[in-house]
Amino acid sequence: MVVGVKTLTDVCLAYIDGVADPKVISELKYRLEQIRVDAILDSGYIEQYIEDAPLSLFSTVSYTEKPDVAAARVLEGRIAIIVDGSPFVLAVPMLFIESFQAAEDYYGRVIYASISRFMRYLAFLLTVFMPSLYIALVSFHQELIPTTLLFTFAAAREGTPFPAFLEALIMVFSFEILREAGVRLPRPVGQAISIVGALIVGDAAVSAGIVGAPMVITIAITAVAGFVVPEQADAAAVLRLITMFFAASLGIFGITVIFLAVLIHLCALESFGVPYFRALLPSRDAKDTLVRFPLWSMTKRPLDLAHGDITRLGFFVPPLHPHKKREEGEDQQ
Amino acid sequence: MKKRMLLCLAILVYAALFAGCWDSRELDTLAIVTGIGIDASEKAGKANYVLQVGKVRPIAGDTAPEDSKDGNAYILKEESDSILEAINLMQCESSRILFLHHTQALLFGEEIARQGILPQIDFFLRDQEIRMEVRILVIEGKAEDVLKAKFRQEVSPSVAIARMMNNNESVSEYLETSLLNFALRLHDDTMAQVLPLARLNEEDGESWLETVGLVVLKGGRVVGRLDGKLTNGYILSRGKIKAGSITVATDKGRATLNILHSDSCAKPIVGDDGEIVLRQKIEATMSLGELKGFSDMTIDEIMNHLRGEAEKEMVAQVQNCFVAGQAMNADLFGVGSLIKKKMPQRWETLKVRWDTLYPRARLDVEATAELVDTGQSTNILRKGDRK
Numbered sequence: 001m002v003v004g005v006k007t008l009t010d011v012c013l014a015y016i017d018g019v020a021d022p023k024v025i026s027e028l029k030y031r032l033e034q035i036r037v038d039a040i041l042d043s044g045y046i047e048q049y050i051e052d053a054p055l056s057l058f059s060t061v062s063y064t065e066k067p068d069v070a071a072a073r074v075l076e077g078r079i080a081i082i083v084d085g086s087p088f089v090l091a092v093p094m095l096f097i098e099s100f101q102a103a104e105d106y107y108g109r110v111i112y113a114s115i116s117r118f119m120r121y122l123a124f125l126l127t128v129f130m131p132s133l134y135i136a137l138v139s140f141h142q143e144l145i146p147t148t149l150l151f152t153f154a155a156a157r158e159g160t161p162f163p164a165f166l167e168a169l170i171m172v173f174s175f176e177i178l179r180e181a182g183v184r185l186p187r188p189v190g191q192a193i194s195i196v197g198a199l200i201v202g203d204a205a206v207s208a209g210i211v212g213a214p215m216v217i218t219i220a221i222t223a224v225a226g227f228v229v230p231e232q233a234d235a236a237a238v239l240r241l242i243t244m245f246f247a248a249s250l251g252i253f254g255i256t257v258i259f260l261a262v263l264i265h266l267c268a269l270e271s272f273g274v275p276y277f278r279a280l281l282p283s284r285d286a287k288d289t290l291v292r293f294p295l296w297s298m299t300k301r302p303l304d305l306a307h308g309d310i311t312r313l314g315f316f317v318p319p320l321h322p323h324k325k326r327e328e329g330e331d332q333q
Numbered sequence: 334m335k336k337r338m339l340l341c342l343a344i345l346v347y348a349a350l351f352a353g354c355w356d357s358r359e360l361d362t363l364a365i366v367t368g369i370g371i372d373a374s375e376k377a378g379k380a381n382y383v384l385q386v387g388k389v390r391p392i393a394g395d396t397a398p399e400d401s402k403d404g405n406a407y408i409l410k411e412e413s414d415s416i417l418e419a420i421n422l423m424q425c426e427s428s429r430i431l432f433l434h435h436t437q438a439l440l441f442g443e444e445i446a447r448q449g450i451l452p453q454i455d456f457f458l459r460d461q462e463i464r465m466e467v468r469i470l471v472i473e474g475k476a477e478d479v480l481k482a483k484f485r486q487e488v489s490p491s492v493a494i495a496r497m498m499n500n501n502e503s504v505s506e507y508l509e510t511s512l513l514n515f516a517l518r519l520h521d522d523t524m525a526q527v528l529p530l531a532r533l534n535e536e537d538g539e540s541w542l543e544t545v546g547l548v549v550l551k552g553g554r555v556v557g558r559l560d561g562k563l564t565n566g567y568i569l570s571r572g573k574i575k576a577g578s579i580t581v582a583t584d585k586g587r588a589t590l591n592i593l594h595s596d597s598c599a600k601p602i603v604g605d606d607g608e609i610v611l612r613q614k615i616e617a618t619m620s621l622g623e624l625k626g627f628s629d630m631t632i633d634e635i636m637n638h639l640r641g642e643a644e645k646e647m648v649a650q651v652q653n654c655f656v657a658g659q660a661m662n663a664d665l666f667g668v669g670s671l672i673k674k675k676m677p678q679r680w681e682t683l684k685v686r687w688d689t690l691y692p693r694a695r696l697d698v699e700a701t702a703e704l705v706d707t708g709q710s711t712n713i714l715r716k717g718d719r720k
Contacts (some may be wrong), residue, residue, distance in 0.1 A: 138359075138360050139357045139358065139359055139360070140356060140357055140358070142358070142360065142363060142365075142432065142434065142435075143434035143435070143462075147365075147367070147435045147437065147492065148492070150360075150365065150435060151365070151387055151389065153360060154360045154361070154363070154365065154389040155389050155390055155391060157359065157360040157361050158360075158361050158389050158390065158391035159361075159391035160361075163359055164359065164360075209391070248357075249350065249357075250348070251356070251357070257345070257348075261345070
């Protein structure tokens with residue numbers, strides 16, 4: 001398929017016939033045919049023309065640079081969109097949990113993979129809510145802080161000139177600037193930027209009494225946690241600012257309001273007819289959400305994604321006690 | 334649809350803006366109260382109220398003063414009719430909002446405790462800023478001195494008190510003196526309440542607090558105190574001990590036994606003439622903590638010997654405590670409540686004469702001790718005993 005009147009960019013759809021949903025295929029083809037622009041320079045252009053909720057904070061089209069990830073998505077019944085000249089392969093429909101599933105989860109052993117999967121959810125929540133929780137606690141709900149910790153916080157707040165919200169805003173924005181500068185520059189220079197920016201400025205800001213040390217810690221953890229789930233990093237950055245604003249004006253209540261609003265939005269969101277939260281519903285897909293079950297227990301492809309040939313794996317007994325079983329088998333013979 | 338979305342968004346934003354950060358208090362506008370003390374005043378109907386406020390030292394910048402010797406808290410003091418009035422007066426003297434949520438301890442001077450603590454405690458039960466876990470303590474002398482004192486280890490005296498009380502509670506839940514517990518026990522008909530009694534010791538400019546026993550309250554007034562041994566008897570009679578020890582001294586030697594756990598049950602018996610006997614059974618499991626002497630006995634003999642002696646000692650301690658309670662005419666063991674629970678009709682007739690009946694009541698204690706463990710060593714130290 002060729003999209004773009006001037007650039008004539010080759011766009012290729014990759015899917016497994018008999019596994020991908022025919023309705024999604026025809027819908028995708030229809031949406032692609034609707035695009036009558038003169039230029040498609042990257043797969044990101046395509047993403048913006050075909051996504052379900054262009055104004056949502058959350059993307060409904062997933063992307064990857066890794067061939068194995070793209071292949072895995074196709075095998076789950078998704079359709080990959082490969083755009084000429086772009087290293088990013090898009091895939092639809094996208095589910096929310098996809099951002100939290102890393103390729104390494106499936107290559108590593110089960111228990112550690114489950115822990116790191118869980119850590120990713122935690123990191124996402126931290127990066128969105130940690131600054132706002134800190135603001136809410138120190139400016140509204142001091143009674144919720146343990147006494148000794150309260151004195152530590154109070155000591156750090158003593159003598160700093162700005163209210164907690166402003167302090168957090170300064171830190172968040174300076175971090176965003178640092179990150180942006182680091183991304184644009186060549187790698188060796190980028191490292192120098194982060195050292196000067198983060199270490200020197202951060203330390204000087206604390207010792208000059210402009211920003212409190214707990215706030216620096218909070219924002220630093222927030223920033224690092226933001227890198228754990230790169231696919232949702234942009235959504236997290238915006239959400240973080242919104243929750244901070246509400247935490248500063250309404251406290252924990254404001255955070256709750258925003259949390260519920262986002263939750264309602266996410267529940268209503270769909271990607272090519274598949275609910276965004278599909279796998280989080282209690283179903284057999286739950287084996288691959290908060291934790292990852294062993295590969296041999298995931299015998300079926302995800303619900304609502306795969307149609308037709310949904311069996312990944314026939315009945316399989318893992319070799320739990322190989323010697324015993326083999327001996328018993330010999331006896332029977 | 335779009336209009337509705339916009340409306341929702343507008344309402345959300347306006348909700349945030351119009352609320353105008355109500356109730357927002359920056360940390361540096363708060364005076365964090367850590368302890369409250371109440372002392373008797375010379376003027377009738379008034380009391381001295383003392384608030385201990387934690388001092389916050391800026392760690393930001395190099396402005397931090399090095400003189401940490403002048404204590405970590407300052408004192409606000411006011412003589413007033415009620416605590417709320419006193420707090421309002423103190424608020425006028427303070428540049429920061431008095432923040433009561435983190436109050437760790439509520440201290441009563443001995444004198445005001447004798448006058449009655451119930452009128453003082455109402456505010457604490459009513460105000461939402463005060464936690465129900467606040468520890469209540471009676472201080473030998475004045476509560477103010479404790480709040481002013483500089484403690485050996487703990488940064489803030491009130492934190493020190495809260496930690497001490499925590500340790501006490503690990504011995505028996507009957508030593509727990511949170512505001513909630515105290516308020517709950519106030520509802521009991523005859524049973525006397527107890528509160529821990531502490532004394533401030535001072536040496537070379539360093540202070541520490543020592544719990545010296547319990548005070549016994551009747552109707553919210555202190556009527557007497559129990560020293561260490563009587564306190565031991567009291568918690569033995571209450572049962573549910575989680576830790577503790579009992580010392581047995583005989584002519585053969587001296588031993589300390591650790592109480593691993595103990596339980597007790599009591600049954601009141603009322604005679605026709607109004608004679609009251611409380612039958613109490615105490616079962617304790619103990620282990621050998623320390624031995625001195627007993628050099629001519631084998632370990633089995635010692636264990637048997639100690640078991641009997643421990644039982645005797647337990648009976649004596651509980652008996653002494655009961656007698657002490659009777660001397661104060663304070664129903665420490667809750668005999669009245671037990672009678673009310675077991676025989677409500679009988680209680681109605683006894684109730685009116687209770688104050689004369691109770692001092693004549695008898696206690697019948699039966700204690701069984703079980704020595705289950707000799708500790709890490711199975712032998713006793715003796716010369717030339719190597720096999």
